[in-house]
Structure formats: C-alpha cells, structure tokens
Amino acid sequence: DAGVIQSPRHEVTEMGQEVTLRCKPISGHDYLFWYRQTMMRGLELLIYFNNNVPIDDSGMPEDRFSAKMPNASFSTLKIQPSEPRDSAVYFCASSWGPVQEQYFGPGTRLTVT
C-alpha cells in the first residue's frame, strides 16, 4: 500500500491567492482527518470526515478554509484567500474506525508571503 498521499509537498504562494491541498487516504479507511502543525500551536485538528461526510469542522479557523471529500479516495482543503498566518505544515491522516491508529501523509508545507 502506498500510504496516505498528499500533494503538493511544498506550496509557496502570495497573500490573497487561493490554495488547494489534496489528499488520497489509504484504501478502505473510513475516517479522514486534516491537521495543521506549527511550532507555536503544535498539531491542530481542522476537520474530519467519516464515510465522506464531515463530522466535526470546529477546528477550521475561519470561513476562508473549506474542505471537501467527494469520494472515498480523495479530499481537498482549500484556503481562499490565503494569508501569511496560514503558513504551516498541513497533514492529512486516515484511519479504519474512530480513534484507531491514524496513518499520516508526508504533509504539505505551505508558505504564504
């Protein structure tokens, strides 16, 4: 199995631009999580899905952030418009069942200038 796949690995963009991060979870996993990691705030859960349905988006910082999961093998996290404070590493993780081992992707390092 290829594991969780994220793209791009690195993204540098200017303030105000739209950013789309992509994730392909492990086949058969029914939970998908989006996290953001910074030195100041650590690893924060943004949103998670169960069977493609968003369950809890209370961690999404504001309306500029949105996430979709159109099918079991693909999810996107979109930031529009982006701001410098959005600079962080964004991780996607998937698991089989709730609170089971989460398998993380390699992350997308986002820099907003």
Add this chain to the structure above:
Amino acid sequence: TQLLEQSPQFLSIQEGENLTVYCNSSSVFSSLQWYRQEPGEGPVLLVTVVTGGEVKKLKRLTFQFGDARKDSSLHITAAQPGDTGLYLCAGAYAGGTSYGKLTFGQGTILTVHP
C-alpha cells in the same frame, strides 16, 4: 474542551542516558496513543494503551497508562541518536463531542547527542 499537557517540551541528552516524557489531562481517556515524528514526515504510531495501569514495552521504550486513565508516560532506556525526534501523545475521549477524534499534546522534541 479537553486539554492534554505534555512535558518537557524540549529534551537534550547524551547517548546512553535515560529519559521520561509525561502526558497529563484532567479528563479520562478511553485510549491514548504515542506517536513519533521525524523532520519532514508525518507522525507514526508507536503504541496504543487502553487499560488503566497498562504497561507496554517496545524494545528500549516503556509506555505506562495511569490507573485513572488520565495520564501516561514514555520512558526510554539508554537513548540512542536514532531516538531523536518529536514525540506526541494523543488522547481519545469517550463519547460526547470529542468522539472519533484524537487530541494531541504539544509534543516533546528529543535530541540525543552521540
């Protein structure tokens, strides 16, 4: 909101030394996981503890779950440079609005010098 406090935040030791990392909460966990993260990669699960008082060993790593299931510790014996990384604890809380998700501690950055 459940808070999970991890300490120490930074640990810099020499090869061969022992160390302990702590993870504490005021709430009861249904289970607790420990992850290790290396630079440029995502966290990788080391162990899951479920039962109060449980002790699990993974080579030189010993994981303990408190009797009341509110705290956990990770002890590394004779640390090696390869143990260097970010160690994260993550708690799962039973039921309520937190069901289905993990709450991560801030992490402990461990550096083991040769």
